[in-house]
Amino acid sequence: MKPATQLEPAPAWSEAGQHAMSAQASHDDTARFNFLANFNKYMANVVVAGNHIAFEHRAGPRWEQSHGRWPADRREIRAAMSEDPYYRMWSALRRTGMEMRQQAGRSLVLPQAGALRDRAAALNSGRDTLQLQPTPVPRYQSEVDNHCMPGGYFAEYFDGDVSAAANYDAGMFATTTGLFGQFLDGAGRGTANWVQAVRPDWQPKRILDVGCGLGHNTLPLAKAFPDAQIYALDTAAPMLRFGHARAVGFGIHNIIFQQSNVETLPFADGFFDLIYSTMFLHETSHSALRNVLREVRRALADDGLHLHLEQPPYHNMPIFEQFLRDWDCQHNNEPFWSALHDTHLPSLLAELGFSQDEIFETEIHALVEEVMPKVGQEVEDYGRGGKWYACGSGRINDRWSP
Amino acid sequence: MTDPDKLQQLINAASRGKRPHFFEDHDVDRLLAIVWAMAAELAVTRERLDTVERLLAEREVFDRGAIETYRPDASAAKERGQWQIDYISRLLRVLQQDIDAMK
Numbered sequence: 001m002k003p004a005t006q007l008e009p010a011p012a013w014s015e016a017g018q019h020a021m022s023a024q025a026s027h028d029d030t031a032r033f034n035f036l037a038n039f040n041k042y043m044a045n046v047v048v049a050g051n052h053i054a055f056e057h058r059a060g061p062r063w064e065q066s067h068g069r070w071p072a073d074r075r076e077i078r079a080a081m082s083e084d085p086y087y088r089m090w091s092a093l094r095r096t097g098m099e100m101r102q103q104a105g106r107s108l109v110l111p112q113a114g115a116l117r118d119r120a121a122a123l124n125s126g127r128d129t130l131q132l133q134p135t136p137v138p139r140y141q142s143e144v145d146n147h148c149m150p151g152g153y154f155a156e157y158f159d160g161d162v163s164a165a166a167n168y169d170a171g172m173f174a175t176t177t178g179l180f181g182q183f184l185d186g187a188g189r190g191t192a193n194w195v196q197a198v199r200p201d202w203q204p205k206r207i208l209d210v211g212c213g214l215g216h217n218t219l220p221l222a223k224a225f226p227d228a229q230i231y232a233l234d235t236a237a238p239m240l241r242f243g244h245a246r247a248v249g250f251g252i253h254n255i256i257f258q259q260s261n262v263e264t265l266p267f268a269d270g271f272f273d274l275i276y277s278t279m280f281l282h283e284t285s286h287s288a289l290r291n292v293l294r295e296v297r298r299a300l301a302d303d304g305l306h307l308h309l310e311q312p313p314y315h316n317m318p319i320f321e322q323f324l325r326d327w328d329c330q331h332n333n334e335p336f337w338s339a340l341h342d343t344h345l346p347s348l349l350a351e352l353g354f355s356q357d358e359i360f361e362t363e364i365h366a367l368v369e370e371v372m373p374k375v376g377q378e379v380e381d382y383g384r385g386g387k388w389y390a391c392g393s394g395r396i397n398d399r400w401s402p
Numbered sequence: 403m404t405d406p407d408k409l410q411q412l413i414n415a416a417s418r419g420k421r422p423h424f425f426e427d428h429d430v431d432r433l434l435a436i437v438w439a440m441a442a443e444l445a446v447t448r449e450r451l452d453t454v455e456r457l458l459a460e461r462e463v464f465d466r467g468a469i470e471t472y473r474p475d476a477s478a479a480k481e482r483g484q485w486q487i488d489y490i491s492r493l494l495r496v497l498q499q500d501i502d503a504m505k
Contacts, residue, residue, distance in 0.1 A: 009483020014473050027470050031449035035442045038486030047494065050501045057504045086500050088424040089434075093494075095422060096435045100442060106413045144419030150412075157412070333419045371476075 007045055010037035010177040011372060016170075017182035020123060020249020021242055023109050023116065023166050032104040033174040039097055041177050044381030047090055052320060054086040074314075074323040078330075081323070095331055098148045101175055105167035106150070113163040116242075120162045123245035130244040131258040135235050138261060140285035144333045153213070153236035165214045165242030172216075178372045179386035180216075186366025186386050187278040187309055188217030190402075192224035194364055195274065198396035199305065204228055204273035208299070210262045210292065211280030215243030215255065221276075222247070222255050230255040231272075233262050263291035265299045272299050275306040279388075282310060282340040289340065293352050305394030309364055312389040314341045325382045345391040354393040363402040364388045441493050445486060452482060 013025075013033035025033075055077065063071050063080035071077045081087040109116070124130050137154050145152040155164045172184050180186040195202070205228055209218040212232035222230045232255050234240055244257040260266055275296050281289055296306050314322045322341075329337035346359045365375045366386030375386045387402075423431050453472045461468075474482060491498070 007484075007487050009480055009487055012474055012479035012483060014479065027450055027453060027472065028446050031446040032442060034449060034482065035445040035486055038483055039442075039490055042487055042490040042494070046491070047497055050497060050504070053501060053504050082424075086497070086504075089497060091422075092424040092431055092434050093438065095424075096438050099417075099435070100439060102417070103414060104442075106415070110409055110413055142418075145417035148417040148419075150415040150417045152418070331422045333417060335419075 007041065008373070010041045013037065013174055015178070015182060015371065016173040019183070019246055021116065021120060021166065021169070021246040023112060023170050025108055029104070029108040033171070036097065036101050036104060037174040037177050040175060040381065043094060043097070045379045048324070050086050051081070051090055051324065054084045055081060055320065059084040059087070074319050074326055077319060077323040091327065091331060094327070098332055101171050102148055102150060105171040108170055109163045109166040113157065113161060116162050116166050117160045120241050120245040121160055123248045124241060127248065129253065129256045130240065131256060132237050132240060133259050135259050135261055138235060138288065140288060140336060141235065141283070144335055146283055147332050147334060153239050156238055160241065162238050162242040164236070164238040169214055169242070176384055176386065179368070179375060179378060180366055181368035181372055184216040185220050186368045187364065187388060188220035189367035190364040191217070191276055191278065191307065191309065192220045193367055194307070194400060195305070196224065197400050206272045207231070208233065208272045208275040210275060210277040210296070211283070212243065214239045215247055215257065217278040218255055219247060219250060219252055222252050226254060228254065232257045233260045235259065235261050263288050263295065265295040267299045269298055270301045273301050273304050275300055275304065276308065278309045281308055282334060282337050285336055286339060290352065293349065297353055303395065305392065305396070307390050307392035309388040309390045311341065313343070313345065315344060321382070327382070349391070349393055358395055359393040360391070360396060362390045362400060364390045365402045445489060449482060
């Protein structure tokens with residue numbers, strides 16, 4: 001735990017990258033995000049550490065007294081800690097912080113939602129690279145709003161609305177305290193860098209980003225492989241409209257943003273050379289996860305490569321860290337979070353028929369601008385850092401270190 | 403979207419899914435949410451005032467419109483962030499005391 005005086009403040013929100021679809025923030029909008037970013041930073045660097053002390057000195061011993069033994073897994077730690085006043089306060093603050101981030105984003109974006117819609121429509125007009133078609137919202141997305149985002153990725157308050165995406169885009173820089181980079185593309189840049197390292201001189205012709213959201217992690221692949229055709233798929237129309245307009249604003253034209261449920265990929269067998277996803281699998285479900293990976297296998301070329309970035313799985317992780325990382329499942333509307341992180345993805349890939357000797361696990365770090373904070377220099381805020389576990393399969397060399 | 407009451411309601415909308423309570427008395431959760439929102443708004447005001455002061459110092463003239471377009475340079479941004487950290491530390495004093503007492 002660092003004394004507060006030695007903490008490097010979070011980057012100011014005014015340092016977030018501006019692009020063609022950025023919402024226009026007032027001074028107060030900006031200041032709200034500055035408060036939230038530094039609050040998150042303080043929570044991660046100072047407050048979270050008290051949980052471990054509370055467990056070791058108070059909640060753990062109390063549990064031991066009544067059960068005759070120390071808590072044996074993350075569920076028992078949670079049961080013990082749910083009684084502890086320190087954990088309660090940390091949790092309540094963390095939850096209300098997530099809600100305030102949504103309120104701050106919505107109060108920025110909703111009053112200008114009409115102007116954002118018009119801007120997106122102008123940028124998207126006359127282009128065949130935005131392909132929207134009515135797509136039912138999957139149940140695992142309609143039951144709860146992921147990470148406390150009112151209306152989820154899908155809310156459309158009028159035709160052509162992009163406010164859900166504009167809010168997501170505006171707030172993430174504060175939530176992640178700049179660790180994903182000025183344009184939130186650190187995971188995509190890390191992935192592109194990884195592909196170029198494990199397959200030097202490889203030029204994939206067709207690339208698929210599964211569950212692309214607003215395409216912030218699609219753009220780096222499009223830039224790294226300018227001759228490739230990139231497909232960015234998502235079920236949420238507001239994200240795709242916004243993402244396509246944002247990409248056009250950057251002068252990037254080799255991405256097709258297509259509305260589609262990735263449990264059934266509308267592509268021929270072996271169509272893609274490279275398929276990847278970033279922080280997507282945990283927002284699906286048991287059956288959807290299997291469906292998606294089955295489809296990845298079908299649509300991937302024989303010598304293709306695929307990779308999925310996620311927060312680290314729970315196997316081999318200390319149970320107290322599992323308990324902290326699992327907080328989002330119970331308290332931040334991430335219903336599939338626990339199950340995904342309990343899944344041994346290499347075994348699942350093997351079970352689904354991916355070639356056993358080509359399945360790998362690795363680690364990818366966010367690549368960010370010089371002025372942004374770097375993963376290695378930062379304390380981990382469980383579930384929000386710019387460092388990912390990745391699992392996939394395909395022929396790769398062994399020359400990768402994150 | 404143009405009705406101000408409707409807009410404010412949308413801005414403050416809850417997300418689907420049960421809101422967790424962490425305290426036995428749920429009013430404590432509510433109270434904390436209010437207190438923390440106040441803390442945020444005080445920070446917002448403080449940041450605005452900071453901007454006014456910096457602009458006054460820079461230009462020796464008060465220009466309200468300039469506040470909206472003010473962009474702190476790297477060192478000002480760092481100082482402001484540091485203020486946020488100190489401020490949060492001040493508000494969360496009871497947690498610091500908890501940690502100290504548990505050691």
